[in-house]
Amino acid sequence: MDNNKAAVIKEAHAPITVEPAQSYTPGTGEVLVRNEAISFNPIEAKIQKWDMFKSKYPAITGFTFGGTVLQIGVDVTSVKPGDRVAAARWGWTGGDDRFGAFQQYPLALEQNLIKLDPQGSLEHASGVIANLATAIAAVSICMGLKFPPVTGKAEKTGNKVFIYGGSSSVGGLAVKYASDAGYDVVTTSSPKNWQLVESREPTHIIDHTQSRDKVIAETQAHGPYVGYLEAIGSAEVTELMGELLSEKGGVFFSMSPTPVDGQLARNVEKKFFGYSEVLVSDPENQKARKWYMEEYLPEGLRNGNIFSNPILCVSGGLGAVQEALDLLYDGKVSGQKVVVNPQE
The missing domain is CATH 3.90.180.10 (Medium-chain alcohol dehydrogenases, catalytic domain)
Structure with missing residues (x-):
């Protein structure tokens, strides 16, 4: 060496x-x-x-x-x-x-x-191991939504999830994960990344390059939602999520704290965790950890269902x-x- x-x-x-x-x-x-x-x-x-x-x-x-x-x-x-x-x-x-x-x-x-298999991509596997753990913890542990099957797709639940940032590394994985778990997923993308986001199988994609008012109106029109996840972690998206939820109040999960978190309306709560640690390190989630590391992730990489950007x-x-x-x-x-x- x-x-x-x-x-x-x-x-x-x-x-x-x-x-x-x-x-x-x-x-x-x-x-x-x-x-x-x-x-x-x-x-x-x-x-x-x-x-x-x-x-x-x-x-x-x-x-x-x-x-x-x-x-x-x-x-x-x-x-x-x-x-x-x-x-x-x-x-x-x-x-x-x-x-x-x-x-x-x-x-x-x-x-x-x-x-990894001998032909497995180091780049793609290292690109998803923690990001997918983050998505799973956010969607199935913190938001309390269903886990998908190891292979294939679950039956439709009839419920919708909103994920802002469908072209981001975590957001894209979360879109595919929630869709496989049986949820109708509404997400966002720029026109540049539309094809990539479509490959994650959302129900509807919103062009986030529109004005904030149009993004919010289109998001609300496709609701209601059983969970909100923003996968960008920026001040701008935090403000958008705050406006989106301000009328009726609610909770959204985020990838990162920002300087504007304290400016959210009192009836809007933003939650941020070290999500992948929630999945792999919390003793109460060891069954989910074992499922992820020994079944879901290895099989998904082998069959191509799990892929990085x-x-x-x-x-x-x-x-x-x-x-x-x-x-x-x-x-x-x-x-x-x-x-x-x-x-x-």
Whole structure:
């Protein structure tokens, strides 16, 4: 194995610095991975720009990656060296730099990874492992809606769900997931991403490039809804959701807090969680976690029912990590999943 390198945030709000990093030996239940696909999430840009979680610095961040197993620790039985895997950084590993995705040779917990078929895409698998967990937690645990079958589609429930942001990574997965669970899904998209969003099988798509008043009117016209999810996490969409619900009041679930949350009407409640952690780390949800990691996700990747947004590869290895984060923070990514290969 070559010496490890990492993209490090040296202090709060600081830009990425690429530098040598510690080389790791996997312990009990741990796996050492040759990282070949860092999959980026918008919240990672906010963690850097806002110091969102008050991280301990210097920090190696990043939540999801895919690669090849190099070495396994004691008691690891599901994978062996040479296997291709996708991994997420859940639970206590979130505070341990050894498990950060922004490096060439991170560790992963066996319980937080899935083994891929030899032909399985590292980019697509790493692009969905945490984002789909977020969608499942939001829709089926936090909103209390039904789980879909492992394969195929459930019978129609006769109920509708509104998901703002059908072309986003989480939003698109949530649209397909809720549709497979039997719900009629109304979502939003720009004309540019219409075909992508249609592939997620919503009942109706609203052009979000219209005026806010038209988006709200069209959304209300296709209701009522048993749940509201906004998958963008911006101040602008928070304000829109507030106006949408202000007349009768209600709750919507969001991907991120924003500076305008305190300005919502008193009868409108916005809820935000670390959704994927709700699914995989809460003891009360261990049955759902097992279903997701051992049945639903592996089968969906194999049969093509689960797929990420089209991949946007940013070249340059670890030196491209800052570019990738800036693209997300500046809102320059639409209908794509940003990936960097740290081995370049």
